[in-house]
Amino acid sequence: MMDDQIKLYLGDCREVLTEFPDNSVDLIFTSPPYADQRANTYGGIHPNEYVDWFLPITNQLLRVLKPTGTFVLNIKEKVVGGERSTYVLELILEMRKQGWLWTEEFIWHKKNCYPGKWPNRFRDAWERLLQFNKNKKFAMYQDTVRVPMGDWAKTRLKNLSDTDRTRDNSRVGSGFGKNISNWLTRDMAYPTNVLHLATECGNRKHSAVFPKALPEWFIKLFTQPGDVVLDPFMGSGSTVAAARNMERKSVGIEILPEYYELARSNLDGGAATLEFFSAQEVK
Amino acid sequence: MMDDQIKLYLGDCREVLTEFPDNSVDLIFTSPPYADQRANTYGGIHPNEYVDWFLPITNQLLRVLKPTGTFVLNIKEKVVGGERSTYVLELILEMRKQGWLWTEEFIWHKKNCYPGKWPNRFRDAWERLLQFNKNKKFAMYQDTVRVPMGDWAKTRLKNLSDTDRTRDNSRVGSGFGKNISNWLTRDMAYPTNVLHLATECGNRKHSAVFPKALPEWFIKLFTQPGDVVLDPFMGSGSTVAAARNMERKSVGIEILPEYYELARSNLDGGAATLEFFSAQEVK
DNA sequence: GTTCCGCATGAATCGATAG
DNA sequence: ACTATCGATTCATGCGGAA
Numbered sequence: 009m010m011d012d013q014i015k016l017y018l019g020d021c022r023e024v025l026t027e028f029p030d031n032s033v034d035l036i037f038t039s040p041p042y043a044d045q046r047a048n049t050y051g052g053i054h055p056n057e058y059v060d061w062f063l064p065i066t067n068q069l070l071r072v073l074k075p076t077g078t079f080v081l082n083i084k085e086k087v088v089g090g091e092r093s094t095y096v097l098e099l100i101l102e103m104r105k106q107g108w109l110w111t112e113e114f115i116w117h118k119k120n121c122y123p124g125k126w127p128n129r130f131r132d133a134w135e136r137l138l139q140f141n142k143n144k145k146f147a148m149y150q151d152t153v154r155v156p157m158g159d160w161a162k163t164r165l166k167n168l169s170d171t172d173r174t175r176d177n178s179r180v181g182s183g184f185g186k187n188i189s190n191w192l193t194r195d196m197a198y199p200t201n202v203l204h205l206a207t208e209c210g211n212r213k214h215s216a217v218f219p220k221a222l223p224e225w226f227i228k229l230f231t232q233p234g235d236v237v238l239d240p241f242m243g244s245g246s247t248v249a250a251a252r253n254m255e256r257k258s259v260g261i262e263i264l265p266e267y268y269e270l271a272r273s274n275l276d277g278g279a280a281t282l283e284f285f286s287a288q289e290v291k
Numbered sequence: 292m293m294d295d296q297i298k299l300y301l302g303d304c305r306e307v308l309t310e311f312p313d314n315s316v317d318l319i320f321t322s323p324p325y326a327d328q329r330a331n332t333y334g335g336i337h338p339n340e341y342v343d344w345f346l347p348i349t350n351q352l353l354r355v356l357k358p359t360g361t362f363v364l365n366i367k368e369k370v371v372g373g374e375r376s377t378y379v380l381e382l383i384l385e386m387r388k389q390g391w392l393w394t395e396e397f398i399w400h401k402k403n404c405y406p407g408k409w410p411n412r413f414r415d416a417w418e419r420l421l422q423f424n425k426n427k428k429f430a431m432y433q434d435t436v437r438v439p440m441g442d443w444a445k446t447r448l449k450n451l452s453d454t455d456r457t458r459d460n461s462r463v464g465s466g467f468g469k470n471i472s473n474w475l476t477r478d479m480a481y482p483t484n485v486l487h488l489a490t491e492c493g494n495r496k497h498s499a500v501f502p503k504a505l506p507e508w509f510i511k512l513f514t515q516p517g518d519v520v521l522d523p524f525m526g527s528g529s530t531v532a533a534a535r536n537m538e539r540k541s542v543g544i545e546i547l548p549e550y551y552e553l554a555r556s557n558l559d560g561g562a563a564t565l566e567f568f569s570a571q572e573v574k
Numbered sequence: 575g576t577t578c579c580g581c582a583t584g585a586a587t588c589g590a591t592a593g
Numbered sequence: 594a595c596t597a598t599c600g601a602t603t604c605a606t607g608c609g610g611a612a
């Protein structure tokens with residue numbers, strides 16, 4: 009009954025990914041280190057070098073993704089010299105040359121964005137969630153993310169996922185999707201490509217860069233229980249944890265030992281089967 | 292006293308713009324015909340040809356814009372063959388080669404977006420508002436667009452009004468206004484780069500591409516009364532009307548006679564000075 | 575137990591200062 | 594001139610302690 013499984017890799021995803029088999033992942037959801045951010049990991053990539061650094065990774069991701077799978081990339085360009093950098097635009101164009109299809113761009117509206125005031129600019133309150141696919145036909149389970157009709161625009165995604173989670177816990181095992189669809193009535197509407205979420209800040213033990221509701225939403229939308237979810241920039245493991253809670257198999261790769269250990273401890277104690285790999289074991 | 296002024300041109304903006312003097316416009320706000328839309332105007336530009344078609348126009352806009360001026364471009368790529376087209380990305384990159392600075396990208400969240408359902412895609416609820424400038428320093432009047440703070444302001448307002456009341460009672464006479472402005476500024480926050488506006492679903496005679504509040508917001512933000520606002524793709528004249536209502540001078544160009552006439556009749560009867568130019572007069 | 579208030583905390587950005 | 598570092602700015606959120 010407990011079919012889910014977690015594999016955590018400590019190492020550079022540029023190397024670890026090469027060991028993965030072709031066409032083996034249903035969903036890749038990741039938030040890579042933004043340019044000039046996280047200087048202690050991956051050396052704090054300069055905006056001018058970002059595309060060259062990232063393209064070999066997306067090439068591996070293209071290989072390991074199933075033909076019906078989806079790659080969701082959370083990213084936002086920073087301001088350099090008073091201008092928005094263009095590396096995200098260039099990345100999209102280059103990934104298409106690799107063979108990716110740029111299917112859609114979701115907007116994550118961060119209600120609580122970073123404060124500050126500047127004479128020529130307002131606060132940045134949104135990030136891109138770029139959807140890439142290998143084929144025009146891909147798996148998408150739209151009914152799983154329907155929202156109450158009334159004030160669906162105001163309804164917080166977080167509330168929805170909380171509701172779903174408790175509902176899941178009350179029902180044991182099989183048929184996650186079916187149960188959800190049973191609960192759905194004609195009062196449910198499909199969402200749009202704009203997501204409203206607040207970042208989890210404050211005294212949280214580990215402040216994740218995105219709320220868990222974000223990977224949850226895309227995992228529900230693009231996978232079924234038993235499918236494989238991959239996060240090549242695991243961080244503290246939000247994506248992997250979300251996948252575990254929803255009974256998907258998951259694979260996480262993290263280059264920094266402290267984050268790797270943090271993810272391990274966060275995930276330990278769950279009912280899932282865990283496997284750990286150090287960089288040496290992979291090679 | 293009535294210093295505002297409207298000039299409407301009937302003709303192709305590729306030609307009309309060449310007659311305009313350098314550095315004469317404070318704000319350009321426009322929503323160009325989307326690729327493959329409005330097939331009877333401008334020849335129904337194919338997505339593949341969109342950038343080549345638009346670049347000569349942006350080059351003219353760069354010339355007529357004042358050094359401290361701003362160009363706001365409302366645009367969204369359409370889906371072609373299951374993929375988002377890349378012409379907007381390419382346009383940004385090419386405009387930078389022309390000398391434009393890509394200062395910012397605002398998101399217009401359309402609360403009531405176009406209905407519909409597709410098997411592999413949700414409804415598109417947002418559009419880009421690309422801000423371009425000629426220089427890092429440009430005119431921006433941030434105080435004009437401040438918004439009430441979050442629900443946090445409720446309790447805050449109550450407390451402040453309490454203290455203010457006692458203060459007012461203790462002080463005789465003047466000082467009231469000062470207090471007012473104090474808690475006004477405290478309860479007003481600067482907005483972010485995400486705009487929440489519903490589309491106007493009113494008259495289907497001329498379905499405006501955007502609600503009048505959209506150009507209004509940018510006109511308030513980037514111009515002062517008496518400044519010059521230009522819309523090279525006037526349509527039914529939403530931008531020009533907004534500028535007139537806010538006592539800015541405005542210039543509109545429209546290639547389609549029926550839209551040109553519609554804008555004329557919409558704007559006529561106002562208190563402003565109107566000047567009309569047909570294509571022949573321009574040449 | 576509720577509700578209310580105080581407080582720390584961010585994938586930020588600019589401008590000035592220092593090498 | 595050109596690049597690295599630092600302080601100042603600012604607001605939604607969630608937690609913890611207090612009434």
